[in-house]
Amino acid sequence: MKRNSVGIKLYVCVLAVFVVFAVSFMIFQQSREKHYKTDVLDTKLQDYNARMAESLAYAGAVSDKVLDEYVAKHHINGLRVTLTDTKGHVLYDNMRRKYGGMELHADRNEIKDALKYGKGMNISRMSSTMNHYYFYSATYFPKQNIIIRTALPYDNNLLKSLQSDSHYIWFAVIAMLVLVVVLYRFVNRLGTNINKLRIFAERAVNSESLEIEGLAAFPNDELGEIAERIIKIYKRLEHTKKEQDELKRQLTQNMAHELKTPVASILGYMETIAENPDMDADTRMQFVQRCKTQAERLTILLGDISVLNRLDEAPDMIEFKSVDVSSVVSDIESETALMLSDKGMMFRNLIPDGIIVRGNHSLIYSIFRNLTDNAIAYSGRDTVVTLSAEETDAKWIFTFSDNGCGVPTEHLPRIFERFYRVDKGRSRKMGGTGLGLAIVKNAVLLHGGTINAMQTPGGGLSFVFSIMKR
Structure with missing residues (x-):
């Protein structure tokens, strides 16, 4: 590929489109996978909340003893369980026993969403009580008039579980590298054909020889075949043009020869008559008759040439x-x-x-x-x-x-x-x-x-x- 060719432009454009597509796909896939894993984790905590609410309903009362037993029985490492009423007062927290000193939770987003939509979630928020980031999932139970909120610490383990799978990223990178190689090979062949056509065009314009090694063969593809045929057609036309030029030269020589014969005869007879004023009448008439014959032949010849020119140059007329x-x-x-x-x-x-x-x-x-x-x-x-x-x-x-x-x-x-x-x-x-x-x-x-x-x-x-x- 030479110069700022069409092949380079095509290569850059296609590669840019693919890179934009690949990056967009990776961003979309990451977002989609993270959203999916977040929903799975939220569903898991929502299910925990629902089963805890069933246990409280079965016990008939909300008590620390019942809740502690449930949390101990269904232990999840690092899980924090909090119960509040609809006003945001904390009724239970397995991580902290002194509820009276805890601030109202009514302004928490997950609590507000639970009251409004039945459930709420907050992926990462600093807990003012525990001074740590948590993943929160809250559920509102209208019959019991309570909100159960479960939370997992937003640490390395949780972050790792929510991370997207990186295998598809490596797949996209490998696919991109394969595309770069394949596209380069294709564009290089395209550039070779176009460059040969450019050389051909420059030489044709400058009437230079086309018999050069660079135009001898083209890659075995459709464009190469078309380019090769264009050059062959041009060479055939050039050969035909040379033949036509040679034919015209021969015709011109033939016409000059054919015209020269009657003209020379007419001039000869007329000069003889002019140089011999005392020529007898019969001889003079004989010479005049021969001039007339040659003139008639000349007229017929010019007429035939005119007919052929009309057939060659203006058949549509x-x-x-x-x-x-x-x-x-x-x-x-x-x-x-x-x-x-x-x-x-x-x-x-x-x-x-x-x-x-x-x-x-x-x-x-x-x-x-x-x-x-x-x-x-x-x-x-x-x-x-x-x-x-x-x-x-x-x-x-x-x-x-x-x-x-x-x-x-x-x-x-x-x-x-x-x-x-x-x-x-x-x-x-x-x-x-x-x-x-x-x-x-x-x-x-x-x-x-x-x-x-x-x-x-x-x-x-x-x-x-x-x-x-x-």
Whole structure:
């Protein structure tokens, strides 16, 4: 435990609460036990008083002889017996025979309580007659109109008998020592975990290395497990952040490279035109047409990058509404009919009419258009593109396949990566941006679905993807 840590504060607070509880318990127990022993002794003397009153009633008179015989017969070492009337006049005292000279006892607390409540007690009071402290117990007997008071000297023997048992005090002390050790061990482990978390937090804030021996292991308890998982999650996030940074760096390099190619072509053609004012009209028009082609490619590339940025950074801002997928596919089929015809390809649209999903119309269009353009560009001449659909309770599952040349198996896991090309030279020649399939995957995921690419039995490439209905 270091500093004024939470563990030390917890340790002090819990220990203080226990000490207060233990002291309070000992005080209460002492008081309760003393009260109990006092009541037992008072009951014993009250019983003595009652039996003496019965003997006097049986004798029919209050006489020194009867009382002396009773006291002698029921001897208790040191016991003093005193009888008074209701006025406080002493009628008998076994310790002193000259009653006439004794002062009235009406002002004694035990006598007053006996007259008022039937019995009275005084734990420790100096006797003015005997010049000694006594424990008094007095009983009033109305039928005989007398008060019998018995008393025991408040000496070491009586004090010892009224003392509380000290065993529970030793028990409380031992329990306290055990608690101190156990609590210290617990708080020490707690402090160790908290200190490691503090070190972790300081290093995380300062971007320092977390690979230190102090953070290698935690005590085998719940807090240690939580702390260890927090650090593992943080390390995983840091690793993911590094991977994302590396991916962004690669994407930036790829984008710069992809943008540089059409821009360089446009600049080259424009410089040639500017430096050759006497260039014939046909050559100039050819160069202008090539500039237009590169500009269109640049526009498509920037559009694809914009779509991906929107999918990455602001998916919640994309508006969803009911989209007729069947109508979207029909429009794409019409738009690409000429391109399909030029390559001798056929588009087999097997999906039923009226497929309605909740999504973004532009992104749904991008999914099917990019898959179609990809098939036209790379599946080869005289091939067949097939689109089918299967309905489940929660989603539509689409299969987009062709019987073309396909993609080597080792490339399948990476074809959805941005700017990834199976044949880079051929892809650029065909005008591809390298972002089409990345847009397809992100759009499918945004619509609650999944997508996989696989070889088509018999040759070609198949994409199986799903779109949630709602």
